Structures are given as C-alpha cells and as structure tokens.
Amino acid sequence: MILKDVNTLQKAFAAVETLAAQTPWPDAVTLVKPEHADNGGFWPQGFRAAGVSAGIKSKRKDLMAIVSDKPASAAAVFTTNLCCAAPVVVSKAHLECSASSMRAIICNSGNANAATGDQGMRDARSMAASTSALLGVKPEEILVASTGVIGVPLPLDKILAALDMIPDALERESCFDAAEAIMTTDTFPKFFAVDVRLSNATVRIAGIAKGSGMICPNMATMLGFLVTDASIEPELLKLMLQSANAESFNAITVDGDTSTNDMVAILAGGNGPCIQQGSPDAELFYQALRHLMIFLAKLIVIDGEGATKLVEISVEGARDNHDAERAARTVANSSLVKTAIHGEDANWGRIIGALGRSGAHFNPEDLVVRFNDLAILEPGFISNFSEDEAKTILSKNSYVISIVLGQGSGKSVIWTCDLSKEYVEINGSYRT
C-alpha cells in the first residue's frame, strides 16, 4: 500500500480508513475517527501520553510516555529471541515485582539498548527509575522499552534530560506525538481507538504500535502499547492479551526476522466498568481487543519496509492448526513468493514449492490455491484460470491467497507483504 506524496499523518489517516473499511468490526464496536484522535480525543479516561524529542534521532520525536493516573492492571508479551534487549529483561522483572500493577510505560526510539551488556541493564533500570521519580511512583511500576539500532550504548543522558519535558507534554494528551515517538523506519504513526458497548457501560481501548523491519511473528514482533479504562484483573488481562496477540501481532510477517526488543503491553486503568472472566462483557471486550490488535498489526504490514501490498495467506484443511500455521508461515516468508507478489505474477508454482518444504502434511494432488475467489489450482494439478482475471486481483493493494490442503480441519491466517527493491535499499544502509 504505497501512500506516497502525502505527509505522514495523512498517510496514517489513509491507511486507517482503508483498513477500517475492510475489517469486520463486531457490532458492539464504534471506531474513533483518526482525525478526532488528538487533543484528548484518543486516550481512555485516566490515561495521558506524550512524545518528545530527546535528540537520539536528529530533530524527530524519540521518547514516549504513557501514564496512568492510578495503578493499572498490566499484562505484556515479549520477544522469544534469546538475545533479548535490556529493557525487555527489566520490564519482565518489573511486572513480576509489582504484581502486574503499573503506572507508566516509557519508551525511546533510535537505540534498542540491545547487546549492550551490563551497562545496558543499568541504563534500562535508570530510565525506569528516573521516570518513576518524575511521576512520584515506584520504579517497578514502570514498563520500559527501546527500539532502534542494536549494539550501541543507550544515550542515557539525552533521555534523562528529555524526561523533564514529559510533564508539560502529557497535558497535551497527544496521540500523534506518542505514536510518532516510537517510530523507527515506519513511514507513518500507527494508532487506533475503539469504543465498546458493554452491557451497562461503554469502555474505550486505544493502542499505538510501531513495526516496519525485523517483523516476524514469534511473539510480538514489534512494539504495541494498549490502554483501556475498563477494570480487569491482571490474570484475565494476560489471557486476553496472549490470545489476541497470537491472532494479530504474531500472525504478521515482513521479513522473517524476530527482533530482540519486541513487546506488546496493555494497561487497564480501572476508571471504567469491571469486566469479569466468563461474562458476556468479557467476550465483547475480548473481540474488540482482538480486532483492534489485528488492525494495528495490519497497519504494521502495510508500512513494512518497502511494502506495496498487504496479502492474507489463509490455509485451511490442514491436519491441525499447527500444520496450517507451518504452511502459512512458510508461504508468507518465502522470498520467491514475496517477489512474485511484488511483480504481480500469478506464479503458483512458488506457492506449492514453499508448501512442499514447509513440513506440513498433505498430498500435492489435493492442493487448492485461490486468489480471492479465483481458483488458480484445483485438485489433480488442474490450473485453468484466466491470466487477466488473476492480474486484476494481483494488481490490487490487498488480497487473499487461500490454500486448501485437503487433510483435516486445521487452519491459520498470516498477513504478509511483498519483497521490493525498496526493502533492499532501506536495509542495505540502516545502521550507517
């Protein structure tokens, strides 16, 4: 989805509008229009957020804070990468020590504070401690995150100096600034909020995210921060986050690489109604959260480095869901499939080539492949599609590749993008 010649905020609005129209929102959900999302129109009651420039990235916002007026229930999922970054280690420990009661999230962009050894650990703790001092809360009530280049010491002095700007910035309650301050190679800020009509009240869920390169699901694959005014016990919040994450941020891929810094966190501030496990409200809330997270995840794919297409890889008829996921991920990550998507080439041979090496169980003779509703391959290797019809679909910004394995009822959906020359351009010179 190339959205050129518009400024980043217009890009964000355009991406949100396109996606919002495609997303099958539950009935109980009302979308917060993106153009109404700033100046207090975005964050749920009890939350404020800010984005300021600490000077890590030249002249761009690079330090974000989300603050809850009172202790909030928190849950988070983190990267499974063995080389996880210092802030990931510190945030996990803080969740543990504070019994999942949190007051704020502090996050910088431009430097990942990863592979920075003992100094990195001290820096991540300092960043949390200084934020806690500023807000008058305990250090373990702060979640800390970083994103950017790996292996370079965190410019802690710049971050600590910039913290002084946070209180004033919080008063502006800007969602744009916060979403912008966590961007790295993202080309537009990613934010979205929904209102959910529960049985007796309405709650808001709002989220910001960043992604772009190094996006491969194996937990979170990027940064996502969600807040809600609902009151939810940490245990239920964690169940909901993990489950929704598996179908959203973990179901996208840009380049198959999993970052050292991935984190998705949610804070439930408790100013709104209380949501009990097993209640109809819990189901309503969960579905809204899941759709919001899928929405933010797709925004990340749309803004994948060099990406021009958002393609859903849907696998059905697998022996089980695990097998379906293997098949879908292998197709979604295949460089040959991704370049064919980029070239708008109906090269289904590459799709079955990827399926064949995925490890999923199937009989090649049973395979069915469709682009949207157009049958490309039918059982017995019958392939009689119209190249023109295929071209019409492949030239769209967004479509579905459906694969039926003919084994059982296992299924999986993964969202991917194309592999373009711009991806190589961007990643050939990221560090220098």
Added chain:
Amino acid sequence: MILKDVNTLQKAFAAVETLAAQTPWPDAVTLVKPEHADNGGFWPQGFRAAGVSAGIKSKRKDLMAIVSDKPASAAAVFTTNLCCAAPVVVSKAHLECSASSMRAIICNSGNANAATGDQGMRDARSMAASTSALLGVKPEEILVASTGVIGVPLPLDKILAALDMIPDALERESCFDAAEAIMTTDTFPKFFAVDVRLSNATVRIAGIAKGSGMICPNMATMLGFLVTDASIEPELLKLMLQSANAESFNAITVDGDTSTNDMVAILAGGNGPCIQQGSPDAELFYQALRHLMIFLAKLIVIDGEGATKLVEISVEGARDNHDAERAARTVANSSLVKTAIHGEDANWGRIIGALGRSGAHFNPEDLVVRFNDLAILEPGFISNFSEDEAKTILSKNSYVISIVLGQGSGKSVIWTCDLSKEYVEINGSYRT
C-alpha cells in the same frame, strides 16, 4: 561476485579462477584448466555429453545428455520437497529398478515438469524411454531431470524431436554445451574437473551444476551431475555422495527456498581403477570429490540471483553440530543480514538478532563475531572494532563471518550471498 561486461564463458572462467585460488585443494588433486575443458578435455574416459536446443527456451540450449559407454555405478540425492517433480519420482524409481546401474542422464531446462500431475509422470517416463531407445539401453538405465517453470505441461514433442540431435552432439564431447543446456537464470555455465592421483593410477572426476534462484539446502538445492572413470560399487558411491553433499550443495543458500526438482547424481563408469571402501584411495577420492562439490556449490552462490558477494558463515563452539547448523543457517538466510552484507554495513546487531531466534543454545554474553580476522564482537558485548577495517573486509567479493557460541565443540559452515535489488528484479517477473 559481479562479473559484468564479459560473455558467459569468460564469466565462468573468471569465477573458476577466483575460486580455484581460494579453495584448499588436497595435494593429490590437479585442476583441469577451464579453458582446456572443451573438445574432449573434460569428461573422464568412457563418458560423452551434449547440449542442444530443443526450443523450450527460445534460441538457447535446453536439452542435455551425459552418456556412459558402459553401465555405470550410480548414486543420487534428491529434493525433500513434498511437491517433488515428476522426473524426481521417475529417477528414484529407475535407480531402484536398475540396481543403481545407469547409462545416461537426460535433462531439460526451461520447464520443471513439476505440479503437472499424471501427465507429467507420463512425460518424464517418455523422456527416459525415448532416450533409452536412442542409446539402445533400458529405460530404467536413464536418470531424468528437469528444471524451469513449475506447473506448465512439459513440451514433450520438442524434447523428443531434439533427441535426434544428441548422437551427433555427443561426438563433440562439449562440456560447455552440456553445462549451458541445464542453465535457467544462471548467468554462466558451471563446470569443473579434477584429476586425483591414487596409489597406482590417476582418476578424473568432472561435474556440471546449475543453480541461481530457489537455492536453499535441504538436500541438493539445484542440479549437479558428476562423473568419474573410477570403478566404485554403488553402495560406497552413495555413501560418498551423501556425505560430500551435506558439506557442499546442502551447505549453500541463496534465498531459503528449496526447489521441487533438486537432484545431485554421480556416475562411476568403471574404466579406471577400482576403489575399495576403507582404502587410502577411497579417502583420497572422497576428499577430491568433496572439494569438487564444494567448488561447484560455491559457483552456484557466486551466481545467485542478483548476488554480488560470497560469504562463508562459520559457526563454532556450539553445543553440537546440529545446533551450529541451525545458527549458521538462520544467519545465512536472514533477509536483514543479507541486505546488510549487500550494503557493506557492519551491522552485527542483525547477526546476533538472527542467532537469538535460531533456536541454538548459547549465552548472549559469550558471543564472538569476526569478519575474517577482525573481531567485531567479543564476550560481554564488547565491540571496539575499526569501522574502516570492517569496511575494507565488507567491500571484498568474498569473506568469512565467524561466530563462536562458547558452548561446546559443534561447528557448521554455510555459504550465502547478499540480497540485492537485482534479486527482486529477477524474481518479480520470472514466469511472465
């Protein structure tokens, strides 16, 4: 290794000369100079080969035959892709039925005869049967192979008509023609031969290969055909081929995709001395074969689609060899590492990011990363290298990235190339 502005044969000579100088050939091995490789100067005694134009690819050679004057011992390894092509199925059956005694290999390029169903099976059998009739041998004494586009019926008529040209072409004993006839997106023909001084005689081993896209080790990853005049029992030949293959064709990667058609076959014609299992000659022969196969495999990486660099990923100190291989393969296949290699960017953060998600066991604090002899990362995340020295290495056409995991004695070597815009260009429009 971009070798522009020269014709394909000059490219081949240049690539061979560059690699030959780098390869640590065993003492017993004498290289056959590539410029002497045509007109009877290449094939071992008892073998002839030909490459002709069947018209599958417009105006280019696309049908290859290698013929043994008498029944030859044969061994082969095949793709593990579940969607393997018809010729793979047929060749496996022929090896079984003929008790590994073979007379010829027939191979077309331009069409993979993969995902072609029952008709594809009939076509592959016809291709073998017609070749056997031409040579006056049994159909099961023919290995048949195809490479090219997937899912399009094999133009069998063209192949059968072109078979008539094979006898005359065989008389020319051209290695260039044969190597050229199996090319797809390769930019130069790949061939090399060596003489091996055994205890009482000298034997020749000669091989041709093709690769380019869809190259990922999981067996053979491409086509490789080897012949020798030595006399070797099929069982020993198979052991040698499998073992050498694991360290050569299975240790290279261009884009992580494994083809439906991969095959590496060797024929031992029996005109030369007999090599017994466990003898010093067997070891000499094996080492020569292994080095020749590594050499051909590296030629494939050098000619990887859009590739400009040949990079050896060497992992040591792993818990075991399997863990080392996981680590090496993950780094070698990472799009982020491959674009950094392309951009000549000393971005070691991406290397440890890939290591961290590889599943290999290690303590991140113990990691050592070197570019050739230059330490980039030392234990405790100490990274004090000179950017200029790193740049000098990264600007070379070929270098080694060494990784030490600090766990045990497991090790693995994988060869990879960079990911360039040309890769996207080539693969965005392969089929159409």
